[in-house]
Amino acid sequence: MCPGTLFMVRFVNGLEARYPFADNLHPVQNLATVLLREDTGGFASAGWMLLKFIAKHAKALDTQATANVGTRLLARLRDDDAFAQRLAAAYRLLGEERSNESVRRDVSDEEQLAELMQRLFAVLPADEWLALFALRPARVLAAGGSKTLGTIIGARHFGKDALRDLAQRRFDACPAAQVIVMGHTHLPDDQPSNNRHYLNPGSWTRYLDLDEHPHISLDDLRDEARFPYELNYIAVEAGADDTPLVARLACFERSA
Known part of the structure; x- marks a missing residue:
């Protein structure tokens, strides 16, 4: 599954357990815009990752600026050894051995960061992913579900x-x-x-x-x-x- 579908199946379906109206925003990527306003629990990072994915695959995307989530995560990777170490450990789930410095070298801009987040979203449980990329800590959601709710890429059109x-x-x-x-x-x-x-x-x-x-x-x-x-x-x-x-x-x- 592409990151857009994974986002719906593994994140939004679980999100509905606590926020039943989460999938009723129109167009659907507006959910990502709402998530950007949430500075705790990894929600903003999830919204940022999704908008980066949409922007990469849809030539016309009418959305607000994706805040400063990428900038903040890159600064955290640069300055926070513990965060870099956790990312290096997460890379092992992708079959790659990394050191803190190699992670910093290979994830040096927002596009590389978004790509890594999407790859990890496919292998990490949603609650662990949210905890890893939280801008500020909070009690996070355990996501799950079995149905898809829509085609994220087509929503803009x-x-x-x-x-x-x-x-x-x-x-x-x-x-x-x-x-x-x-x-x-x-x-x-x-x-x-x-x-x-x-x-x-x-x-x-x-x-x-x-x-x-x-x-x-x-x-x-x-x-x-x-x-x-x-x-x-x-x-x-x-x-x-x-x-x-x-x-x-x-x-x-x-x-x-």
Whole structure:
């Protein structure tokens, strides 16, 4: 599994045990942005590593600066012999013998650091990884879980405008189509155009757009009942004779 999938399976699934709303942020990499604000327990390091991974594999990444986590970890590696020794020991899990100085030599910039963190994330239990890369110590989470929650790399490319463009490409590829429905995106939409209709019910779960709640912290994600939701469905009915299909977005349940 790539680091993005590992992050979801081994970290976010465990995170949900204490913060049930953790996977409901949209787009999904906004979870990493929230983690960057947590200066204890390795959460900021996890968020930083994930954003570095996304930035490496997605040409356009609209996110805040990844704080100074990398700078702080590199300074710690340079100045803290105990930290360097723990990294050298962790290298053995990768089948490599290292000294403190060789670790410092080979992990000298943020890209090298992020790559090492991703490699270690694949072999260390999540709680041990968090403890190793904590900026400040705290009681950390024991992570686990068996399901994936989404594709981390693709999240940036599934905003409302991108989905509308995708629907238009589907219409272009199939000129006879009258209605296109997409879902599971947390982004309800209702876009009629020239006897064609793109609809999206969003998702059958509560969701949170970080743009509307820019100051959300990890602790705010403990109680999902705090957040409003709207459960929608799409109704499509045949038109009379040769008239187009009638499609509409309808609400099944709403909570303010």
